[in-house]
Amino acid sequence: MANRDDILNVLKGFTDSASGSDLVASGMVRALNVDGGEVRFVLEIDPARAQAMQPMKVEIEDKLNALDGVDSVSIVMTAHAASKPPPDLKGSRPAEPQGPQKIPGIDRILAVASGKGGVGKSTVSANLAAALAAEGRRVGLLDADVYGPSQPRMLGVSGRPSSPDGKTILPMRNHGVTMMSIGLMTREEEAVVWRGPMLMGALQQMLNQVQWGALDVLIVDLPPGTGDVQMTLAQKAELTGALVVSTPQDIALLDARKGINMFEKLGTPIVGMVENMTTHICSKCGNEEHIFGHGGVAAEAEKLGVPLLAEIPLALDIRVAADGGAPIVVSKPDSSQAQSFRTLARRLIEDGNA
Numbered sequence: 588m589a590n591r592d593d594i595l596n597v598l599k600g601f602t603d604s605a606s607g608s609d610l611v612a613s614g615m616v617r618a619l620n621v622d623g624g625e626v627r628f629v630l631e632i633d634p635a636r637a638q639a640m641q642p643m644k645v646e647i648e649d650k651l652n653a654l655d656g657v658d659s660v661s662i663v664m665t666a667h668a669a670s671k672p673p674p675d676l677k678g679s680r681p682a683e684p685q686g687p688q689k690i691p692g693i694d695r696i697l698a699v700a701s702g703k704g705g706v707g708k709s710t711v712s713a714n715l716a717a718a719l720a721a722e723g724r725r726v727g728l729l730d731a732d733v734y735g736p737s738q739p740r741m742l743g744v745s746g747r748p749s750s751p752d753g754k755t756i757l758p759m760r761n762h763g764v765t766m767m768s769i770g771l772m773t774r775e776e777e778a779v780v781w782r783g784p785m786l787m788g789a790l791q792q793m794l795n796q797v798q799w800g801a802l803d804v805l806i807v808d809l810p811p812g813t814g815d816v817q818m819t820l821a822q823k824a825e826l827t828g829a830l831v832v833s834t835p836q837d838i839a840l841l842d843a844r845k846g847i848n849m850f851e852k853l854g855t856p857i858v859g860m861v862e863n864m865t866t867h868i869c870s871k872c873g874n875e876e877h878i879f880g881h882g883g884v885a886a887e888a889e890k891l892g893v894p895l896l897a898e899i900p901l902a903l904d905i906r907v908a909a910d911g912g913a914p915i916v917v918s919k920p921d922s923s924q925a926q927s928f929r930t931l932a933r934r935l936i937e938d939g940n941a
């Protein structure tokens with residue numbers, strides 16, 4: 588009885604005049620099916636050669652029919668799959684959607700930005716997400732800080748996210764927050780050099796391929812400054828607005844101004860500013876000191892016509908909680924520091940931004 592290999596051996600005996608190789612090596616034989624005595628397959632050919640191939644087709648049929656146990660042979664000649672239709676230069680087809688898109692299931696997207704690094708943007712994002720969850724909001728947190736993803740550590744999440752269907756990614760969840768971080772896609776000690784297109788691909792994947800489910804708000808923890816990630820996010824996703832985190836220091840303020848200008852150019856509304864490390868509260872004696880000065884962010888916010896939504900103190904507890912994987916809003920919910928994040932969350936909800 589002839590088997591699949593016998594059929595392929597016969598086909599290998601025929602040469603494709605266009606490529607010079609045999610029919611099997613040239614990839615023209617597709618969907619070969621040997622079912623009892625019935626042999627079926629597709630020959631992919633350039634439609635212009637259909638006529639010229641006819642004698643070869645007859646010869647193949649004869650040879651296969653002559654094999655032991657073959658009762659019938661059916662060869663279907665189809666157009667070559669690689670021959671794409673000519674490009675449509677008239678543009679009559681509807682254009683690919685351009686500009687920022689809404690992400691299905693996600694009601695609002697709030698970007699948390701800062702002009703410079705280390706001002707506490709990730710700390711604010713993590714605590715704000717947990718505070719919104721405590722207010723009963725369905726919250727997602729996308730850690731897009733490609734240069735230093737810190738949300739897995741701050742929210743106490745580890746392991747690699749799974750992808751049961753190979754197409755979508757299941758996010759992680761802790762403290763009532765659905766979370767995905769670029770840091771979970773790479774190894775912790777691995778320094779990743781993200782180049783423009785790769786970075787945009789990763790960001791789009793995190794926005795569109797992660798199964799976020801239904802969310803009231805998705806918080807996006809951005810890298811510091813004004814770069815590719817900020818641009819891509821504002822261009823691809825319809826943002827509710829941006830929250831700008833700054834310390835009271837002049838230099839941080841100057842950088843925050845740059846960030847605000849960029850969002851304005853991109854058409855993203857600034858929902859407000861947050862002053863972080865506004866005063867230092869001594870963990871021993873409770874004494875309050877304005878280490879980085881005071882009032883700078885409030886004055887700047889007024890000048891820019893955006894609200895100052897919160898003043899978060901510099902407190903050891905906030906740092907320890909963040910490093911321990913449970914933001915202070917979760918680990919010490921009654922502390923005054925936790926309350927300042929809860930107030931920020933309530934304000935954003937009241938304003939319709941979260």
Ligand SMILES: Nc1ncnc2c1ncn2[C@@H]1O[C@H](COP(=O)(O)OP(=O)(O)OP(=O)(O)O)[C@@H](O)[C@H]1O
Pocket residue numbers: 701703704705706707708709710711732735737810811863864899900901902903905906907909910
């Ligand atoms: N209010 C605060 N009180 C005490 N420590 C804080 C406070 N805010 C942030 N920190 C600490 O400061 C450090 C930097 O904060 P964080 O990582 O949130 O900044 P960032 O702006 O996200 O930095 P980068 O953008 O460079 O990742 C962290 O160790 C964090 O725990």
